Amino acid sequence: MAAEELRAVVEALRLVDHHVHGAATGELDRAGFDDGLTESAWPAPEGTTHLDSQLGFAVRRWCAPVLDLPPHTEPDAYLARRKELGWTEVTRRLLTAAGVGCFLVETGYRAQQILTPEQMAQTCGATAAEVVRLETVAEDVAADGVDAAGFADRFAAVLDERARRAVGLKSVIAYRHGLDFDPDPPGPGQVRAAAGRWLRRRQTGEERLADPVLLRHLLWTGVEHGLPLQFHVGFGDADLTLYRNDPSLMTGFLRRVQDRRVPVMLLHCYPYHRTAGYLAHVFPHVYCDVGLAVTYTGARSRAVVAETLEVAPFGKLLFSSDGWGPAELHHLGAVLWRRAVTAVLGEWVEWGEWSGADAVRVAQMVGSGNARRVYGLEEPP
Amino acid sequence: MAAEELRAVVEALRLVDHHVHGAATGELDRAGFDDGLTESAWPAPEGTTHLDSQLGFAVRRWCAPVLDLPPHTEPDAYLARRKELGWTEVTRRLLTAAGVGCFLVETGYRAQQILTPEQMAQTCGATAAEVVRLETVAEDVAADGVDAAGFADRFAAVLDERARRAVGLKSVIAYRHGLDFDPDPPGPGQVRAAAGRWLRRRQTGEERLADPVLLRHLLWTGVEHGLPLQFHVGFGDADLTLYRNDPSLMTGFLRRVQDRRVPVMLLHCYPYHRTAGYLAHVFPHVYCDVGLAVTYTGARSRAVVAETLEVAPFGKLLFSSDGWGPAELHHLGAVLWRRAVTAVLGEWVEWGEWSGADAVRVAQMVGSGNARRVYGLEEPP
Amino acid sequence: MAAEELRAVVEALRLVDHHVHGAATGELDRAGFDDGLTESAWPAPEGTTHLDSQLGFAVRRWCAPVLDLPPHTEPDAYLARRKELGWTEVTRRLLTAAGVGCFLVETGYRAQQILTPEQMAQTCGATAAEVVRLETVAEDVAADGVDAAGFADRFAAVLDERARRAVGLKSVIAYRHGLDFDPDPPGPGQVRAAAGRWLRRRQTGEERLADPVLLRHLLWTGVEHGLPLQFHVGFGDADLTLYRNDPSLMTGFLRRVQDRRVPVMLLHCYPYHRTAGYLAHVFPHVYCDVGLAVTYTGARSRAVVAETLEVAPFGKLLFSSDGWGPAELHHLGAVLWRRAVTAVLGEWVEWGEWSGADAVRVAQMVGSGNARRVYGLEEPP
Secondary structure, three states: OOHHHHHHHHHHHHHHEEEEEOEEOOOHHHHHHHHHHOOOOOOOOOOOOOOOOOHHHHHHHHHHHHHHOOOOOOOOHHHHHHHHHHHHHHHHHHHHHHEEEEEEEOOOOOOOHHHHHHHHHHHHOOOOEEEEEEHHHHHHHHHHHOOOHHHHHHHHHHHHHHHHEEEEEOOOHHHOOOOOOOOOOOOOHHHHHHHHHHHHHOOOOOOOOOHHHHHHHHHHHHHHHHOOOOEEOOOOOOOOOHHHOOHHHHHHHHHHHHHHHHOOEEEHHHHHHHHHHHHHHHHHOOOEOOOOHHHHHHHHHHHHHHOOOOOOOOEOOOOOOOEOHHHHHHHHHHHHHHHOOOHHHHHHHHOOOOOOOHHHHHHHHHHHHHHHHHHOOOOOO | OOOHHHHHHHHOEEEEEEEEEOOOOOOOOOOHHHHHHOOOOOOOOOOOOOOOHHHHHHEEEEEEEHHOOOOOHHHHHHHHHHHHHHHHHHHHHHHHEEEEEEEEEOOOOHHHEEOOOHHHHHHHOOOOEEEHHHHHHHHHHHHHOOOOHHHHHHHHHOOOHHHHHHEEEOOOOHHHHHOOOOOOOOHHHHHHHHHHEEEEEHHOOOOOOOOHHHHHHHHHHHHHHOOEEEEEOOOOOOOHHHHHHHHHHHHHHHHHHHOOOOOOOEOOOOOOHHHHHHHHOOOOOOOOOHHHHHHHHHHHHHHHHHOOOOEEEEEEEOOOOOOOHOOOOOOOOHHHHHHHHHHHHHHHHHHOOOHHHHHHHHHHHHHHHHHHHHHOOOOOO | OOHHHHHHHHHHHOOOEEEEEEEEEEOOOHHHHHHOOOOOOOOOOOOOOOOOHHHHHHHHHHHHHHHHOOOOHHHHHHHHHHHHHHHHHHHHHHHHHOEEEEEEEEEEOHHHHEHHHHHHHHHHEEEEEEEEEEEHHHHHHHHOHHHHHHHHHHHHHHHHHHHHEEEEEOOHHHHHHHOOOOOOOHHHHHHHHHHHHHHHOOOOOOOOOOOOHHHHHHHHHHHHHHOOOOEOOOOOOOOOOOHHHHHHHHHHHHHHHHHHOOEEEEOOOOHHHHHHHHHHEEEEEEOOOOOOHHHHHHHHHHHHHHHOOOOOHHHHHHOOOOEEEHHHHHHHHHHHHHHHHOOOOHHHHHHHHHHHHHHHHHHHHHHHHHHHHHOOOOOHH
C-alpha cells in the first residue's frame, strides 16, 4: 500500500532538472546516435558498439515504447522509427514523458547545436531558467577582444550581464585543471599576467581556457556574484583525469567560501558520490547530485542512488539529468531516477526502516523541493 | 530456521563496543539534539534540518519505541517524551537496550560533558575500560607546564601513568594532519624544536596540538607503549580533509610498526572501508571497523557492513558505535549493527553460500570475540 | 524461464581465463593451504586463521563437493580428503569443473612451482597460451649477463623471442613502483644509466627490478611490441601501496599510447573497479576485469561484479581468475563468476530492465567473446 502510494507520487512528481543542456536539433544517423550515447570521444573498437552498455540497453528498454516500439527494440529499428517520426516529434515525446516541470539549462557547451532554454520549455510545457558557464563567458570575452589589463573588469561586467536572468553559474575547472586547485583567489597582478599569456596563446589558435590562475579567478568572480555555483565532478569525458576529480580535493576552497552564502552544487560525482555526500553532510553550503551517473548506469542506477542516500542530508540532494544532445538522455535521467528512488525508498519502507510518509517527502525534496529552495524558483501553480 | 537462529543469537549477543565515548549528561533541547545527531559543526541551512537524514530517521524508528512511542514519531514529540522521562532514565533505557556487555571508552574528547567509563558501566550493567587519546594527554602535559626540552620525557611518563589501567590508545592524527604523515619517527632534536614552537604558540591561545612532528612523536611513543593503537579514519567532522584520510596513505607506517606487535585498529574508515579491509587482509597487525558509518547510514548500514565483509578476514573486524553525547548514538550503533549483520549473513545462508553455523560464529567474532582477544579482555561470566 | 535459460547458458559457457597462472604441483599441508588462500605474506595472528574469510568459506562451500565432501566441510577434513585423492586428481577435478576452455597463462611468477601452460591445458582438456611478464624477462636478461650499454637491445631481443608464441604481455609496475609513474618513455641515456645502477645493485643480491626508469622502459618496449598489455591494478599482496594503484593515475600514459593500437588490460582493479570502468568507457583501447577480487570476495562477488557492469561498456569487460597455486583458486574464479553473472544479469531481466537475450549475449561476451576478439584467439571447434 505504502509502496503503491510512493510509486504513484514519484511517477506524478514534476521534477526540477537542475543541471541539463538542450536537446539536439536535427535528425540523428547511426554514427551520431552512437556518439551521443557515450562519454567517449572515439568510435567503439571494432567488434563492439557504444550501445552495448547500460545506457544503450536503457534506451532500447525505456525510450522504445515512447516511440510506439516494443521494449528492447534493436538499435537500427529504433533509429528507423526515430527518423520516421522526425526529431521534433521524438524530442517532444521524450521530453514530455520525462515529466520535468522546470529545466535549469546550462548553455555554455555547443549551444548552437541544441535547443535553447526557451525551446526546451516550449517543447514540453515546462518552465526553464539559465545556468551560465563561467569558462564560456571568459572565452567569449576574449573572442570579442580585450587586453590583459582589461580582462578582469570586462569578464566581471559580461558575467553580470549574462547572469542577470540566470539562476546559477557553472564551473568546469574539473575538466580544465582538476579539483586540486589552489584554494585562494589569485591576486590582480597574477590575473593580469595569466590573461596576457592566454590572450597571446589564443592568437596561435588555442582558444580553450585552461590556465589555472584564470580558472580560479573565474571561480572567485562567480563567488562574488552570489548565485549558486555548480561544479562538474567525476564521471565525464576523457578530457578529465579522474583522480583529480575527487571533490574532497576542493575542501580548502569550500572552507574559504563558506561565509559567502553561495551554495556549491557538486554534480554527478561518480565514483566519488559518497565523498560528495560527506561534504554535503558537514558543510552547510554544499549540495550534490549523481546526475549523469544515473543515466549512464542504467539498471545499476538504483545502487548508485542508494549510495548517495547514506550520509548526505536529504535536504542537500538534488535531481539532474545532465542531458545534452539526444533527448533520450533527458528522458532517461528522469525515468531511471524515478525507478531508482521508488525501488530504494520503497525497500526501506518495506523493511520497516522508514515510514511511507517520509519516503514520499524525501522523494519530493530531492526531485523538486530542494532545487526550488536553493535556486529560489517559484512554486509551480 | 538458520535465519531465525542467527537472528536470535545476534539479538542476544553481548557486544564489545571497542570505541565509544560517554553518553551526554543533562537534558537536550531541540538545538542540542539536532547538533548531537550530525557531524556538521553548523546549523542546517534554512528550510532543512539535520534530522532529515538516515540517522534522524533511525532515531525516530528505533529509539522512539524504547521511550514507549510509536515508530517514526516526529522529532518534537520525541523530544517532549525524552524530557518527560528525564535524561537519566532515557540514557538508562537506550544503553541497556543496546545490549553492550563491555564499553572501551575513549575519554579524550570533552570528557566533562559526558558520563565517565564507570558511569557508562553502572548505567546499564556493563563493564567498561578506558582508551586514552594521545593528543589529549599531550595537551594536558602542556597545560600543566613543561618546557621544550622536557616535553618528550614528561609526555612518556604521563602517558604511562594514564595508560596504566587502559586497554588501548587512540590517535586523531587523521583530523589534526591527515594519514599522509611521514612514516618515520622524528628524532629527539626535531621533537624538542617542535615542542618549543607549539608551547610558544600556546601562549597566544592556540592550545590544539596539530604540529606534524609532535603528532608523529605521540604515535611512536604510543607504539613503544605497546597497547592496541586506534586511529580515526575517514567519516567525521569538517576538521578533517577526506582525501587525506585514505588509510592506505599510512602503508609506510604500518610496515614500520609491523614487528612491534602492536595491533592497529582502523576506525570507521567510510568511504575507504574497502581499502581498510585490504590492509586488514595483508597486514597481520591491522584490524578495522565501520563504527560511526553504521550509525550515520541508518537504513543503508547493511550495505556498508556488507562491504567490510569482502576482503577483510573475519578475525580482523570489530564492532564499535563511536557514540558521543546523545545515548541514541550508542543505542543505534548496536541496533543497526545487529540488523545489518543479521540481514547480510542471513542472506548468504539463504543463498547457500555460507552455513548457518559459520554465520553465527562470524557474528560472535565481530561483535565480541575479536575485541576480547585483541584487547585481552576477560570473558564475560 | 529467461532466468533458467541464462543459468543454463552461463553454466555451459566455456570461459577464456585471460589472466591466470599455473596450479600448484605437489601436496599441500595445512600451512601451505592457508598460505595459498591469502594475499598476506604472514601467518594469521594467534587465534585467527586465513580461512575465516570469504575465500576460505567459498572453498569449503564450492570445492568440497568436487572432492565428494558435503558443502561447508571443515578445513582439516577437507585437507585430509585432498591428500587422500592426491594433488593430481584434485587439480584435475577442480580445473575440469571450472569449465575453462582456454587459459592465458602468465608465466612470470615462481614458474617452477606450478604447472606449465601445456600442463594446465592437458589437465582439463582446455587450450592454453602464454602471457609474458616484462619484469621477469628483464631479470632473466640480467641474470644471463649483460652490461648497461647492452641492456635495452638485449631486453628487446629476448622479449621478441619469448613473446613469439605469446598472446599478451604483463606489467607489475603497480607492485614495483605504483601506477603514478612518469607517462613519458625514458630516453636511451636514462635507460643506460638506470640499467647500470640496477646491475650494480644486483651484485649485492638485490635481483628484483624496481627502478622506475627501467620499469617504464619495459612498458614502452612492450608497447612497441604490440601485444595486448596487462597491468596488475589494485588488490594484491602487501608489496603494493593501494592508493598508488588507482588506475586513473595512469591516465597520462593511456593517452600517450592510444594511437599505438595496443589494448591495455586492467586486471582486478578492486577497490578501484569503478574507476577502471570509467577508463574502459572513455578510452577505446582500455579493457578491465575484476579477476582476483571475484575469488577473494566469495559471497560478495556478485556485488563486485555488479559494480563493474555500470559504466564499462560490455565489449570491454573480461573474465579472469588470476589463480596461482591451489587449484581451488582457479575453480572458484570460474564458479563465483558464473554465479555472480547469473544472479546480477538475471535480476535485471526479472526487473524488466534487460531482455533475456541481451543477458545471455553479455554473459558470453564477458566470459569468452571479448577475450577471443582482443587476443585474436581462434574460436573453439
